[in-house]
Amino acid sequence: MYRIIERRMIVPNLHELTVEAPQVTESVRPGNFVIVRPDADGERIPLSVADWDAEAGTVTSIFLQVGASTSKLARRRPGDTIPTYAGPLGQETEIRKYGTVLCVGGCYGIGSVYPVARALREAGNTVIALLEARSSYLLYWQDKFRSVAERTLELTRDGSAGYKGHITRLPEILTLEKIAPDLIVANGCTLQMMLVSRVTKPLGIKTIVNMNPIMIDGTGMCGVCRLTVAGKTKFACVDGPDFDGHEVDWEEFLKRRKTYNPEEVHPLRKSGCASHF
Amino acid sequence: MPKTIAPKKVPMPKQEPFERIRNFDEVALGFTPELARREAERCLACKKPYCVEGCPVGIDIPRFIKHIAEGDFKAGIKTIKERNALPAVCGRVCPQEEQCEKHCVLGKKHEPVAIGRLERFLADWEAASGSIEKPDIAPSNDRKVAVVGSGPAGITVASDLAVLGYAVTMYEALHEAGGVLTYGIPEFRLPKSIVRREVEYVRSLGVKLHLDYIVGKTRTVDRLLKDFDAVFIGAGAGLPWFLEIPGENLNGVYSANEYLTRCNLMKGFRFPACDTPLKRARRVAVFGGGNVAMDAARTALRLGADESHIVYRRSRKELPARLEEVENAEEEGVIFDYLTLPLRLIGDEQGWLVGIECQRMELGEPDASGRRRPVPVKGSEFVMEADASICAIGNSPNPLIPMTTPGLTIGKKGNIEADEETGRTSRENIWAGGDVVTGAATVISAMGAGRKAAKSIHERLSGSKKP
Numbered sequence A: 001m002y003r004i005i006e007r008r009m010i011v012p013n014l015h016e017l018t019v020e021a022p023q024v025t026e027s028v029r030p031g032n033f034v035i036v037r038p039d040a041d042g043e044r045i046p047l048s049v050a051d052w053d054a055e056a057g058t059v060t061s062i063f064l065q066v067g068a069s070t071s072k073l074a075r076r077r078p079g080d081t082i083p084t085y086a087g088p089l090g091q092e093t094e095i096r097k098y099g100t101v102l103c104v105g106g107c108y109g110i111g112s113v114y115p116v117a118r119a120l121r122e123a124g125n126t127v128i129a130l131l132e133a134r135s136s137y138l139l140y141w142q143d144k145f146r147s148v149a150e151r152t153l154e155l156t157r158d159g160s161a162g163y164k165g166h167i168t169r170l171p172e173i174l175t176l177e178k179i180a181p182d183l184i185v186a187n188g189c190t191l192q193m194m195l196v197s198r199v200t201k202p203l204g205i206k207t208i209v210n211m212n213p214i215m216i217d218g219t220g221m222c223g224v225c226r227l228t229v230a231g232k233t234k235f236a237c238v239d240g241p242d243f244d245g246h247e248v249d250w251e252e253f254l255k256r257r258k259t260y261n262p263e264e265v266h267p268l269r270k271s272g273c274a275s276h277f
Numbered sequence B: 001m002p003k004t005i006a007p008k009k010v011p012m013p014k015q016e017p018f019e020r021i022r023n024f025d026e027v028a029l030g031f032t033p034e035l036a037r038r039e040a041e042r043c044l045a046c047k048k049p050y051c052v053e054g055c056p057v058g059i060d061i062p063r064f065i066k067h068i069a070e071g072d073f074k075a076g077i078k079t080i081k082e083r084n085a086l087p088a089v090c091g092r093v094c095p096q097e098e099q100c101e102k103h104c105v106l107g108k109k110h111e112p113v114a115i116g117r118l119e120r121f122l123a124d125w126e127a128a129s130g131s132i133e134k135p136d137i138a139p140s141n142d143r144k145v146a147v148v149g150s151g152p153a154g155i156t157v158a159s160d161l162a163v164l165g166y167a168v169t170m171y172e173a174l175h176e177a178g179g180v181l182t183y184g185i186p187e188f189r190l191p192k193s194i195v196r197r198e199v200e201y202v203r204s205l206g207v208k209l210h211l212d213y214i215v216g217k218t219r220t221v222d223r224l225l226k227d228f229d230a231v232f233i234g235a236g237a238g239l240p241w242f243l244e245i246p247g248e249n250l251n252g253v254y255s256a257n258e259y260l261t262r263c264n265l266m267k268g269f270r271f272p273a274c275d276t277p278l279k280r281a282r283r284v285a286v287f288g289g290g291n292v293a294m295d296a297a298r299t300a301l302r303l304g305a306d307e308s309h310i311v312y313r314r315s316r317k318e319l320p321a322r323l324e325e326v327e328n329a330e331e332e333g334v335i336f337d338y339l340t341l342p343l344r345l346i347g348d349e350q351g352w353l354v355g356i357e358c359q360r361m362e363l364g365e366p367d368a369s370g371r372r373r374p375v376p377v378k379g380s381e382f383v384m385e386a387d388a389s390i391c392a393i394g395n396s397p398n399p400l401i402p403m404t405t406p407g408l409t410i411g412k413k414g415n416i417e418a419d420e421e422t423g424r425t426s427r428e429n430i431w432a433g434g435d436v437v438t439g440a441a442t443v444i445s446a447m448g449a450g451r452k453a454a455k456s457i458h459e460r461l462s463g464s465k466k467p
């Protein structure tokens, strides 16, 4: 059993979850995820690691309430316990000196791209953050980003903060802000990562995305997380979840993600991020 | 006076097929004491018991059967447990017709003695009696051993070493212990309550169990070696193979591991009471002919499929599955498409599987394995309708541990190389055994490997001074 230290809604429908798991903090790296099971009959769901405190032995994730498991998690309070919290899993995001790196975060990906931005900065890169959401009230952690990023840009669909519009405005934003990134790292919902990859491809900017297929074990045992990258089948949980966004077969990926749509009631799909999945 | 011997085994009471395909309860119901004694009386108590040679852990078979015939079940189970820590499991899932029963002299003229059923009977009798005998545990020797994986290999090493006075910690990646016994073999063949009972037994010997702990990720083997005198790797062969034909990433295409894990470990058959969904398919095609394929095809029927097919490229004679399970599958209405090879999976617009293009095969000359090689029949391609396919053609060891343990010699198929007699690997203080060494094999061979490794670890650690 793993003890919940904190669980609070930080913006509508997005929750911050901090769990006591010293065995995870020992070896966690940016880009890793954990497998969480909210109760005894619960599903195993993957959540990206958004931060950790090695001294306290705690790990933080940001999750979007979408279906049964995330709704159960959203009802947990500090002091409650959950039966499974396994990790760290997946390959870490490759951290080295690239030069200028643009970190794009949306939805829960604002959280999960934060440790990536921090590590890139520590590795001597110039980090620029671009946080996107439907509206300003869905943005969070701007302060944390300001402490690691040279510039923290915002993009909202309704224009209530920063640039107005969709992530497809990215090339224009790069020009207006005079940014020539050597690498783009995008974390967030599938649609966002797909669109970022689509618009950066003609620009020839290498784009790393943090893929989020359906998973069960998270250790390479079941194969449900497979996707096609550069024509080859990969298991996201062990070969990824980071992949080159220009090489991912997005069409296939989107179809596979919908496998259980009819079975899973998504009670809150209409709130929060409309384009989630 | 020579006794007359019933030519056939005493039949095992079973759930009727029409009934059992609607539930996940165990198919075979087990012997009553009367049936067990009747079967035990068929044994000739051979002076030179060939059956024992066929048992990978060398159980004294005539002795335990004699105890049954005499009605002394307590002595019987004790005899088995001298050699086998998991009799309730082995009695159910050992491929007896290839092992102990294959060598039974009765088998020459009649059916062999039903050794597996008798073993199962004793194990169940003991569990029902409520008093499980524990072996004497040696005083602590201050040595610590880490066991990676809680399948049959890991369980055997852990219990053998715990009895010898070692402090043993077992690490398991999943949220339940038992390995394939828990996530792979279905409830209707091996009730999970039995696996849990065996795991509890190992814990009662003082073994510590850490679940949700992925060695190679949470901690590396080398990190474990800082705290432990030896590490045993019994991580199994959990990486699923696919056919590598077009269309395998369509929706509705599963590995057997995914399908069975959803159903067994995640209790998908109880969806939506349990959260993990498992789709109901109408026509299911399972590729392969081993135990895993039988389990998947029979699970699909129980989940409500109209038709469940086994698509196998050779003929019935070559099926690698246990005969008993093939017969059970046939009785339940699984359709066997022999001499059939899937070529391509066909999907609809939304990416869902709708059909499988197959080709007929015929048997040609024997290949290296001695089985006749299937060769395609030209122009015999056809499309079978299917909305789910399950690939059960094999597994190899997961690369997580090999990748993160420098200096460990790895074989061609990703298996960890270890000495057959001792389980020693290329690294000092690291042992390995079970499917992770041999590739997918059997429960009893994994246990045999575990037993040898425990012996070797004991010799090594007791022969040297503590640093």
Ligand SMILES: Cc1cc2nc3c(=O)[nH]c(=O)nc-3n(C[C@H](O)[C@H](O)[C@H](O)COP(=O)(O)OP(=O)(O)OC[C@H]3O[C@@H](n4cnc5c(N)ncnc54)[C@H](O)[C@@H]3O)c2cc1C
Residues within 6 Å of the ligand: A033, A043, A045, A046, A047, A048, A049, A061, A062, A063, A064, A065, A066, A067, A068, A069, A070, A071, A108, A112, A211, A212, A213, A214, A215, A241, A257, A258, A259, A260, A261, A264, A265, A266, A277
């Ligand atoms: C490596 C990885 C990291 C992830 N990190 C995070 C994270 O940090 N925060 C977060 O909120 N989510 C994250 N996800 C997604 C998260 O796992 C899913 O949102 C979660 O499994 C949904 O579970 P549920 O039972 O609440 O919803 P379900 O009832 O399972 O699903 C509800 C809806 O969400 C869709 N869905 C199903 N599985 C997923 C999935 N894996 N990802 C997204 N949508 C899914 C379904 O199609 C369905 O329409 C991550 C996924 C992966 C693979």
Ligand SMILES: Cc1cc2nc3c(=O)[nH]c(=O)nc-3n(C[C@H](O)[C@H](O)[C@H](O)COP(=O)(O)OP(=O)(O)OC[C@H]3O[C@@H](n4cnc5c(N)ncnc54)[C@H](O)[C@@H]3O)c2cc1C
Residues within 6 Å of the ligand: B093, B094, B095, B148, B149, B150, B151, B152, B153, B154, B171, B172, B173, B174, B177, B178, B179, B180, B181, B184, B185, B186, B213, B214, B215, B216, B234, B235, B236, B237, B238, B260, B291, B292, B295, B322, B398, B400, B401, B433, B434, B435, B436, B440, B441, B442, B443, B444, B446
């Ligand atoms: C569906 C199915 C049906 C079968 N039917 C039969 C049968 O009827 N008769 C028979 O004799 N055999 C059968 N087998 C084969 C038999 O189950 C295996 O040969 C046996 O379980 C192997 O035992 P093991 O201990 O080596 O590995 P496993 O049972 O595979 O156990 C390995 C354990 O290690 C864990 N693990 C893996 N990696 C790590 C890691 N990095 N860190 C921590 N833990 C890890 C795994 O989660 C798993 O729990 C069947 C197999 C399957 C899949």
Ligand code: SF4
Residues within 6 Å of the ligand: B054, B055, B056, B057, B058, B059, B061, B084, B090, B091, B094, B096, B099, B100, B101, B115, B116, B119, B444
């Ligand atoms: S352990 Fe298996 S092989 Fe040995 S006697 Fe029992 S059933 Fe036969």
Ligand code: SF4
Residues within 6 Å of the ligand: B042, B043, B044, B045, B046, B049, B050, B051, B052, B061, B062, B103, B104, B105, B106, B113, B115
């Ligand atoms: S070979 Fe057969 S008859 Fe002889 S002791 Fe073994 S089980 Fe009994």
Ligand code: FES
Residues within 6 Å of the ligand: A214, A215, A216, A217, A218, A219, A220, A221, A222, A223, A224, A225, A226, A235, A236, A237, A238
């Ligand atoms: S989640 Fe099972 S193999 Fe990746």
